[in-house]
Amino acid sequence: MQQQQQQQQPNAQYGAHEVLGMSEALTTKAANVELFSFLSNQVQDMQLRNMLENQARIIEQHYIQGVQILQGTGQASQSPTQYAGNMNAQPKLGLRQPSHPAPNMNPQTLSDRTVCTIALNVHKFGAIGWTTFALECTNPQFRTYLMTGASVCDRMAYDIWAYMNQKGWYQVPTLQQNTTQTMMQSYQVPQQGQAQNMQHFQ
Numbered sequence: 001m002q003q004q005q006q007q008q009q010p011n012a013q014y015g016a017h018e019v020l021g022m023s024e025a026l027t028t029k030a031a032n033v034e035l036f037s038f039l040s041n042q043v044q045d046m047q048l049r050n051m052l053e054n055q056a057r058i059i060e061q062h063y064i065q066g067v068q069i070l071q072g073t074g075q076a077s078q079s080p081t082q083y084a085g086n087m088n089a090q091p092k093l094g095l096r097q098p099s100h101p102a103p104n105m106n107p108q109t110l111s112d113r114t115v116c117t118i119a120l121n122v123h124k125f126g127a128i129g130w131t132t133f134a135l136e137c138t139n140p141q142f143r144t145y146l147m148t149g150a151s152v153c154d155r156m157a158y159d160i161w162a163y164m165n166q167k168g169w170y171q172v173p174t175l176q177q178n179t180t181q182t183m184m185q186s187y188q189v190p191q192q193g194q195a196q197n198m199q200h201f202q
Contacts, residue, residue, distance in 0.1 A: 018142050021133035022070050025146060028129070029063040032122060039119060042110045048163060052119065055156050058083050062149055069145050085155030089162035093172045116164045123157035126150070 033056055040052035068074025104111075110118075127150045134146035164170035174180070 013139070014142075015138055018133075018137040018139055019070075021136055021146075022066065022142055025130060025133055025149065026063060026066050026070065028126075029059060029066065029149075032126070033060045033063060035122065036119065039110070039115045043112045043115050045112050048112055048116070051159060051163065052115070055083075055119070055159075058152065058156075062152060066145055066149075069141050075141060083152045083155050085159045086162060087155065087158060089158070089165075091162065091165050091172060092168075094174050095171050096168060098168070098171050113164075113167075113169050116160055116169065120157055120160045120164065120170075123153045123160065127153035127157065 036052050036056035036059060040049050040056060043049050043052065065074055101113075130146045130150035130153060134143045134150065137143040137146065161170055165172070175183075
């Protein structure tokens with residue numbers, strides 16, 4: 001009985017909202033492991049398949065780490081999940097005869113474009129969700145774990161987007177160059193003396 005109380009005592013240090021948030025995050029992450037594994041088997045392009053398989057593995061690793069943290073057998077600072085995303089992609093800007101095919105109401109399989117759209121949205125909303133959960137956590141381990149998850153979602157989303165952008169499936173409208181330059185140059189920084197004076201009051 002005493003041993004059982006000792007095992008349960010650490011849980012009293014957690015707020016109800018953060019335990020519920022972690023539970024929600026891990027339940028979603030477990031489903032995402034299955035989802036991305038399934039989606040990887042749907043696609044035709046091998047580059048996309050390899051990307052989705054890799055993302056499924058990383059999501060699984062992060063899920064396992066989260067379970068260990070929740071159960072007190074792991075730490076967010078130890079071997080954090082790393083995703084080597086390609087943040088150096090050269091995006092194609094501007095519209096190049098964009099087209100959005102009508103949705104297939106009787107699909108037997110999913111198109112690569114649809115798979116990408118699903119994956120991209122999962123990562124986008126994942127980044128928002130993990131950040132929201134993290135901001136409600138008082139436990140530093142939970143907070144670090146969830147913010148790492150948000151960062152991983154960000155990088156995965158960028159990889160999916162970059163792939164879609166190269167295929168012409170996710171094009172980026174642009175403003176006229178003079179409009180862009182006018183907006184960018186419209187901001188002013190404080191003069192050096194003003195900036196130093198402001199530091200004295202902080």
